[in-house]
Amino acid sequence: MMRAQFCEKTTIIVRHHFFCNFYCLIHHPWLNHDQQLNDGSAIIMRKLTEMRRQMYTPAGCCFGMVSQFLRCWRFLKLPSAFKQNEFLANSPVRLDIFAVGTIPAHNSIMDPGVLAEIERLCSIADQKDEDAAFLVFDLSETVERVKNWKLAMPRVDPYYAIKCNNDPLLLRTLAALNFGFDCSSKAEMDMIINLGVPPDRILYANTCKGFSHLRHAAHLNVSLMTFDSEEELLKIKQTFPTAKLLIRLRVKQSSAKIPTTDTSGCEERDVPALLEAALIHNLSVVGVSFHIGSLVQDPNDFATAIKMCGQVFEIAERKGILMDILDIGGGFPGSKSSQDLFAAIAVSVNKAIDTHFPPDGQFQIIAEPGRCIVTTAFTLCSSIIGKKERYVDNDTEIMYIINEGVYGLFVHTIFHSDETKPTPKTLLPGVELKPSSIWGQSCDPVDLIVKRSMIPELKVGDWLLIEEMGAYTTSCASTYCGFEKTEVKYIVSQETL
Numbered sequence: 001m002m003r004a005q006f007c008e009k010t011t012i013i014v015r016h017h018f019f020c021n022f023y024c025l026i027h028h029p030w031l032n033h034d035q036q037l038n039d040g041s042a043i044i045m046r047k048l049t050e051m052r053r054q055m056y057t058p059a060g061c062c063f064g065m066v067s068q069f070l071r072c073w074r075f076l077k078l079p080s081a082f083k084q085n086e087f088l089a090n091s092p093v094r095l096d097i098f099a100v101g102t103i104p105a106h107n108s109i110m111d112p113g114v115l116a117e118i119e120r121l122c123s124i125a126d127q128k129d130e131d132a133a134f135l136v137f138d139l140s141e142t143v144e145r146v147k148n149w150k151l152a153m154p155r156v157d158p159y160y161a162i163k164c165n166n167d168p169l170l171l172r173t174l175a176a177l178n179f180g181f182d183c184s185s186k187a188e189m190d191m192i193i194n195l196g197v198p199p200d201r202i203l204y205a206n207t208c209k210g211f212s213h214l215r216h217a218a219h220l221n222v223s224l225m226t227f228d229s230e231e232e233l234l235k236i237k238q239t240f241p242t243a244k245l246l247i248r249l250r251v252k253q254s255s256a257k258i259p260t261t262d263t264s265g266c267e268e269r270d271v272p273a274l275l276e277a278a279l280i281h282n283l284s285v286v287g288v289s290f291h292i293g294s295l296v297q298d299p300n301d302f303a304t305a306i307k308m309c310g311q312v313f314e315i316a317e318r319k320g321i322l323m324d325i326l327d328i329g330g331g332f333p334g335s336k337s338s339q340d341l342f343a344a345i346a347v348s349v350n351k352a353i354d355t356h357f358p359p360d361g362q363f364q365i366i367a368e369p370g371r372c373i374v375t376t377a378f379t380l381c382s383s384i385i386g387k388k389e390r391y392v393d394n395d396t397e398i399m400y401i402i403n404e405g406v407y408g409l410f411v412h413t414i415f416h417s418d419e420t421k422p423t424p425k426t427l428l429p430g431v432e433l434k435p436s437s438i439w440g441q442s443c444d445p446v447d448l449i450v451k452r453s454m455i456p457e458l459k460v461g462d463w464l465l466i467e468e469m470g471a472y473t474t475s476c477a478s479t480y481c482g483f484e485k486t487e488v489k490y491i492v493s494q495e496t497l
Contacts, residue, residue, distance in 0.1 A: 028367055079392040101288040110379070110467060114138050114282045117491050122381055122463045131461070132487070133403045135469060138490035139173060141377040145334075148175055152346035155353060157366045159203045161330055162188045164370030165378075166475050169490055171195060175371075182330075182368040186216035187417045193220055200224070203327070205289070205368060207232060207248050220223040222245050226289050226327075230277045246327055247274060249308060254301045256293025256331055265290065271312050272359040287325025287364075294371070296331040297341070299348035306349070310356030326357055330368040334375030335468055343370060374470035380409060380486070384462050385441060396456060397435045402464055405440020405447045407480035412472040413449070424455050424464050432456065439465070442481050494496065 047204050110118075116134050123129070149158055159180035162171065166188070172195055174181075180201040181192045192202055204217050209232070217225065218240040225240075227233055228248040236243050250265030266274060273481035278285045288309040309326055316323050321475050328349065333341050357363040386401030406414050424438060433454040440447035458464070 043198060044179050047207060057337065077375075079124035109463075111138075113493070114141075114379075114491065115305065118379060118381060118465065119470070121489060125383075126461075131385065131403065131424065132484075133380060133382040135409075135474070135488045136379045136381060137170065137470075137484055137488050137490050138377050138379070138497040139490060142170065142173065142373060143177070143496045145373050145376070146174075146179075148339075148342075149372070152343060153367075155347055155359060155365050156328065156349065157364065158369050158373070159201075159327075159366050160373060161205075161370035162191065163475055164330075164471050165374045165473070166191065167488060167489075169191045170374065170377075179368065183222070187214045189217060189222055192220075203246075203366065203368070205327075207338060211235065211239060217243075224286075224325075226390045227274075228264065231276055233274070233281055233283060239282060241281075241283065244284050244286045245278065246287045247271065247285055247312070249288060249290040249305070249312065251290055251292045251301070251305050251308075252332075254292040254296060254298075254305075256296045257303070258294035260291050268312070271315055272319075275316055275321060279319065279321070285316065285321055285323060287323045287327065288447070289329065291329030291368070291419075292331045294331055295333055296345065299341070299344040301331075302328060302345060303348045303352040306352035306356055313357075324362060325364050325366065326351075328365065328367045328368055331352075332369050332372040334371035334373070334471055335374055338382055371471040375468050376470065377472035378468075378473065380404065380466040380469045382464050382466065383401075384458055384460050384464060386439075387458070387460050392435075395435060397437060399437050399439060399450075400458065400464070401439045401441060401443075402449070403441050404486060405444075405449065407440065407442055407444070407447065407470060408477040409473040409486055410440065410449050411476045411478070414446070415476070424450060424453055424466055441483060 021471070022495045030380040035184050083239075114136070121134070125134075129260065146158075149156075151368060157180055160171075160174050161182040163182075163184055171181075171191060173196045175192070175197050178201075180203060181197065182203050182205045183189045183192060184204075184206045189202060189204070193199065199221045200223075202222045202224065204222050206213075207226050207228040209217075209225070214235060217223075223240070223242065223244045224246070225236070225243055226246045227236065228250075233245075236245070248265045249271075250267060251260065254260075290309060292305060296302070306326070306328065313323055313326075332345060353359075353363075353365050359363065382402040382404050384400050385403050386399075388399040388401075390397055390399055404410065424436075434457050436450075436453050436455050437448065437452065438450040440449055475489070479485060
């Protein structure tokens, strides 16, 4: 086996595994989204952009005769004309090829190839005496989630919610796959515009916008935006009178684990007055929007909300307002264990939009997914920096301290209270499982990551894997106590490219 040699900036590694190859891009951390991507990742994104253009040619569409599936396929089809040697020859960085065998996934349901790469990265860190935590972003997993979305809900155009995870390579990839984007601020709009995304693929989905942000949206011509009050209409009239508006409805009752609050969305009874106000101010209302909340548990919630939107469309039509956009918001689950629920939600959504918004080409249906696109694509590799024993309920428990915490990537476990607790995965195939808790590096009494978990006993310096770390982690992390934000390393399979 040939070990990969690293250059200072970026290393692309090709390895052979099972019947396909993986391109593994390992990169120094992007702690600031304003930072420019280096040459290696830029080449990958140019290749993705080139392939996306090919997707839209007749030669790239061979999935079937049904138009919905053709639409899916042109979004997903990766052309076979891509040549590995061409990619390698054009790369400005050092390349090393090595082979690996099948490595058992132990107690993880992670893809064995991804786990093998993570183990290799941890081994390299050990050899360099580096114990800093790092995230591994499997780009192939996100592309797979994109495929699942388009196959499950072919009529619904995804506008990715940037606030969920604003990793630069993630955004570039979604842009290359023709995603739309849900932005909340001028900084997020700049991020997307700087990727070359046209402004008509951006939804300014903030119902309470500052004047400077509205002026910036007008400057960029990001015209599609939400509102839920007459005060917001007055601001828009003053700063961006040609904007295209979606009236945001409040969903009072839902099964979401993180429900929306009264700060966003108007009551259904307020709709007629707000539409009248828009007419008086000569503003263009082009559609309806809602957001049920995060981690919806009952698929029927979407059907109920979509029916309510259909009634609002009828109210608007009676006033002479012809609307053509329906935004069904977010709330789609992203964990591996919730894929059956996602499928059930898709069935409910498809049935509801076909009933109330017939597929005759008159309506555009969009959504604001976040978690379901990125949750499973990120895995945290964290080093154990401390270990203690304590007695809890007459039982011995091992306390592990890792070099992350609730002031960093695990901040979502406090603010979202979504009951989605991380599950530690050890790299060692330990036999005896022991009661354990996992704590963060700040030593703050609230810095408890996992209250109780059964894992093999580990020692200081061992690595701990925590899967499904893609949503509301990197975008929410702070540098509390001076701890740097965790770097991200990137891997992607040749099958995806």
